[in-house]
Amino acid sequence: MTDTENAPRGTAAPTGPDVTPALLIERAEAMVPGLVARQQETERRTYYAEDTHRAFQEAGFYRIAVPKRYGGYELGFDTFLQVAMTLSRACPSTGWMFCLGAAHSLFAASMFDEKAQAEIFSGGDFIAPLVNAPHGTARRAEDGGWILDGVWKYCSGAPYATHLIGNTVIAGEDADPPRRLLFIAPREEWEMLDDWGGQLGLKGSGSHSIRISGGHIPGHFGIEVDFEEISVTEGTPGRALHTHPQYGGAPASSMALEGAHIAVGMCQGALDAYTELMFSRTTIVPPFPPRAEDPDFLLWYGKASGMIAAAETLALAASRRWQELAALPVGAFTAEEDLRIALTCREATNLAWQAVDEILQPTAGSPAVREGTRLERVWRDLSTGRTHASSAILLTTAANRGFAQLRLLSARR
Structure with a gap:
């Protein structure tokens, strides 16, 4: 075939x-x-x-x-x-x-x-990797636009992207800390590098680097803001411009929702593969019944299924809460609510991962996790996905501290 x-x-x-x-x-x-x-x-x-x-x-x-x-x-x-x-x-x-x-x-x-x-959005379809870590530099062009130089790594979606949304440092100033620029660069201003595929997992995720060499964008394609400090409590251009209130929602938690839904979907795929094994493989103990008839495998299958279902429920509830907050009057989507949703997404991801890493992968048996099998691939991809800086670092450190401070401040009032 x-x-x-x-x-x-x-x-x-x-x-x-x-x-x-x-x-x-x-x-x-x-x-x-x-x-x-x-x-x-x-x-x-x-x-x-x-x-x-x-x-x-x-x-x-x-x-x-x-x-x-x-x-x-x-x-x-x-x-x-x-x-x-x-x-x-x-x-x-x-x-x-x-x-x-x-x-x-x-x-x-x-x-x-x-x-x-x-x-x-003039082309209709829209695909844009977003890199929130600052790379490269930007300097003012004579026409008021921006000249960009640098390499932005881990640009998932780059092969078919129409744009790149990136962050950079404004060059030629003495500001301390340096001022940052959030920008969007059309496809014709950058090139994709052939540098992806050698990782443990997510080998097909199109997370190539993007290089910009003297790329020019108009001034209105840049916003002088630190990505980490974006707030929607005063409203957003999109909330004023469009009918749907989601364009006033907080971006940090929307990106945490992306990661949680991807992770839960991956784990559902792992459970699909394990389900096939329940019918196609037998136990290693006489009288060698199908795994679907063995008490231990039924226990493992039930526990993992429940954990993944709970993770999905958490992710969907977090998504629903995000939509509800975005629909409320401007100011309702606070930093505390933003972090609460992000941390809920982290817990959903962790719960789904535990089901695969602690139950499905170990009990599947070595033939089921040979290179190229579906379960082995999901395990590799999940392992790599969990190394994403937002999931592995920000949501386990700064997000916890920030939410605790805001929550305690609210409690003191």
């Missing part, structure tokens, strides 16, 4: 009221068998195939969170996250690459002004 015979089948994306959340999720679910079958191919290439990209375009996945005024569907971010979870369940690399590229239409439509958005 050739690679293209396993290609996901998309349907030409209708516009307007014909597109519903249920329809988009149904389309994602229909692609699952093909994505599962192509995991090894995706890893070899280091990103998902061109025909998969076209299927996602035809299905409308890249327009889920794009505002209606620019030809998008402007559906709830929860719909986008459920599509990402479904794709991650099929192929972790594909889900990761899709989510961490296409999700940032929400950020761009929230944080940039009307003039910038009209240009940013």
Whole structure:
């Protein structure tokens, strides 16, 4: 069987009221068998195939969170996250690459002004890796724009990206600490480097580096702000510009939601693989019944299933809370609420990981975790995903301290 015979089948994306959340999720679910079958191919290439990209375009996945005024569907971010979870369940690399590229239409439509958005979304589909660590430099151009230089690493979604959202330091000043610039750079201003695929996992996630050499962007494509200090309590350009209130939601917790939904989807895929083993493999103790009839395997299966279901419930509840806060009057989405959602996402991710790492992977047996098997791949991908700086460092240190300080301040009042 050739690679293209396993290609996901998309349907030409209708516009307007014909597109519903249920329809988009149904389309994602229909692609699952093909994505599962192509995991090894995706890893070899280091990103998902061109025909998969076209299927996602035809299905409308890249327009889920794009505002209606620019030809998008402007559906709830929860719909986008459920599509990402479904794709991650099929192929972790594909889900990761899709989510961490296409999700940032929400950020761009929230944080940039009307003039910038009209240009940013002029192509309809929108894919933009977002790197919140500062790299490279920016200097003012004679026309008031910005000249960018540097290399931005871990740009998941880069192979089909239309833009890069990055952070950098403004050069040529004596400010202490140096002033930062949040920018968006169109595809024609940068090049993708061929430097991905040698990691333990997520080999097919398209997380290549991007290099900009003297790239020029207009002044309204840059915002002088530290990413970590972005607050929505005073409102956002997107909240004033668009009908849907989600464009006033906090960006830090929206990105934590991305990670949690990807992780839960991966673990659901691991459980799918383990389910097959329950029927295809026997125990090692006479009379060698199928694992599905063995008390110990039933216990392990039930416990892992419950943990992953609980993780999904946490992720979905966090997403729902995010949507609710965004819909409240400006000022309701406080820093404390932002961190509360982010920490809930961390716990969802940890719970799902424990189910795989402590139950499914050890009890599956060594033949089930040979290189290239579905369970082995999920374990590798989850292990690599957990090394992401936001998950491994920020959500386990600064986020805990920050939430505790804000919570105690509220309690003192």
